[in-house]
Amino acid sequence: MNHSPLLNRHRIHWAEIAYWLMALAVFFLFPRNLSLATAIVIMALFALSLDLVMGYAGVVSMGHAVFFGIGAYGAGLISLAGHHEPITGAILAGLAAASFALMVGPVLMGLSGLPQIMVTLALNVILYEAGNKAIAITGGDDGLRGIKLDPLLGLFKWTVFGQTSYLYALGWLFVLFLVVRCLVSSPFGVSLQGLRENTERMRFIGTPVRRQLVVVYVVSGFIAGIAGAVSAQTVKFVGLEALSVEKSIDALVMLVLGGVGRLYGALIGAPVYMLVHQVASEWNPFHWMFVIGGLLIVVVMFARGGMLGVAAMLAARLRGGR
Template sequence: MESIAPGAGFERRSRLRAGEVLLWLAIAAAPLYVPGHLVLASQILITALFALSLDLLLGYGGMISLGHAAYFGTGAYTAGLLAQHGWSEPISGLVAAMLVAAALGFAASFVIVRLSGVALLMVTLGLGLLLFELANALADITGGSDGLQGVEIAPLLGLFGFDMVGRTGFVYAYLVALGAFALVRRIVHSPFGLSLQGYRENPARMAQIGAPMAARLRLVNTISAGLAGLAGGLLAQTTQFVGLDALGFERSAEVVIILILGGGGRLYGGLVGALVFMIGRDVLSEANPEYWYFWLGLILVLVVLFMPQGILGGGAALLVRLRGRAALGEAAR
């Protein structure tokens, strides 16, 4: 922030960096080094996408949500129900999942922009739980607690069937996640994105300088919901099953944990959080099925103790210390 021409600073920040390209190349190469874990890799990408959608709202916009699974689940049920009723083409199904979730997000945004702090947290939680109960009550449509079965997805582009090893699913999830990250990257570096961060830092100030924040917050909630729906739709299509847990409180809470763990307000916070949390859980529950919660909890506590800004924040601070250049403090943003 100490840059003399702030515009130059923003531009520098928005430039594509080598590290990012390498990261996405490394993920793309997953079939080479973890050929047996492509389903896990896809689920990590989906969770990262879900966390990214929350990041836009919470990390950049400063609006907490404890009911984000409402949009995830809406996307999942949209994609799942379409496929169950014979619309098995994946890409259009995914677009529909995103649009329906975005529409729900738009509707909810009129309630949400009026609230902040704990009330916002609890109202989003409440709306999420109401939707969960609704899905349970509409068991004839959703399958209730048994889950939605008979979800059959046609081959991608009519060519690549969803195989058991999960190759198609991985490539599909990868491409969608890459596109979503590119989109969010543009958004957060745009004037719109900057005004969101301004709102996060000082809502009163933004109102004073005349920014139409209510409309912008509605927009960001809509986009965030759409991305969450995209993630949910992806999960439904790659798993070919939708359970009530897609809408559950646990999923909402977990994505908040994942985002804070990785580092909110940073483009890759959700991705890093999803990587650490999900690989950690997989490895720990494999090694110690009854007590893995202990070790996962310990990791969270240690991260808080030693990296209060999340893993990416901690990494950035470490870089600053190593290179001794304060300007890099913003590097990871």
């Protein structure tokens, strides 16, 4: 019994429930590692935003850290300006990132293929350099310090071991994941996948191609902005690396490793990548590049679809053999 995956999307699989229970269990099982766990959740959210444009709409964005960075600096500046409520602060920062996406989206979504890859990359480089020069706003190399927050919902203080931070980040991930899940199974989401598969045909049947792409790009920019904001709020610091091309590539690698266009690809790729990185953190950063480079090549050559793709293939084979 193999239904079309398009029709199956809104059904909840038992593994999904298991995933979220595990994410919650981390809170109890690893109380001393919650800052790493929070960083993982934030990167999963960031990679999820990338999956929305890349995996579903077929837009290759090489500079998604632009939105992460705007969200991070936005949240930092909002707090420094005296607004200490975290949730509205994050939403405002996300909206700042979304408005930037709305500004550049109409141009970027008019491109495709190599020009799109390059312009998104160049945009990232420009914004990084601008952030580096605009010391009055970003603090330059020193970054933004002294970010203060009110207790979450007025109840939970921001603890040293990061219990509140972890649950706060996980809450954002869960809510935005549900939003993205609904979005991609909606008629709009299916239309986006049509664009990914064949833009010309979608245009012929009357789809407003560019408008749809801009809408999804703005939503993705918002989510990436929230990820950046949550990072700024939980780490209480924003540095230039939030805007760096390396950040964009990190998210790309996590997503590809987990599986593009599968939602959970981002959610699985991020922890695997970050945990391997954690183990390798005492190495020379250049040695870590062997690992990333090797992973990318292996995925493209042998494991299209990433870890989830391989898992799905194995599952299908097992079922076929029975």
